[in-house]
Amino acid sequence: MHKLEWDNTQIPHQLWIERTDQGRTKLCMSVVKDLEPEQLHLELNSAPSNVIEAWQGKAVPVSSEYQDDHLYSQVRCLMTLMEGCVLWMVNHIQLPDGNKMSADKLVLVPHMKELNSKLAPG
Numbered sequence: 001m002h003k004l005e006w007d008n009t010q011i012p013h014q015l016w017i018e019r020t021d022q023g024r025t026k027l028c029m030s031v032v033k034d035l036e037p038e039q040l041h042l043e044l045n046s047a048p049s050n051v052i053e054a055w056q057g058k059a060v061p062v063s064s065e066y067q068d069d070h071l072y073s074q075v076r077c078l079m080t081l082m083e084g085c086v087l088w089m090v091n092h093i094q095l096p097d098g099n100k101m102s103a104d105k106l107v108l109v110p111h112m113k114e115l116n117s118k119l120a121p122g
Contacts, residue, residue: 007057034099054079077114
């Protein structure tokens with residue numbers, strides 16, 4: 001396991017990589033909200049060293065924020081790898097009792113990259 005550090009120490013979410021039995025790299029994320037943390041996993045074909053090198057310590061927004069009284073949503077790029085970019089779909093939901101939960105997703109978008117806070121062919 002190799003922990004990936006955020007540039008901003010105020011971010012409570014944990015991000016790390018693990019090696020799978022098949023020799024692939026698994027990107028793992030624990031999204032911390034009021035309820036139990038959500039655990040996200042994404043298997044990548046990149047070597048762990050490539051993922052570590054691509055990690056810049058931040059998530060770059062590639063969509064506008066959506067926010068109302070109960071829902072916050074935005075797409076952010078975590079890193080760009082040779083095979084594409086890793087996106088984090090952020091969805092935070094405020095429940096009637098005031099607690100917040102996450103319903104997030106990690107995905108690799110092949111042949112794309114983040115460029116000036118937009119998705120572009122890569």
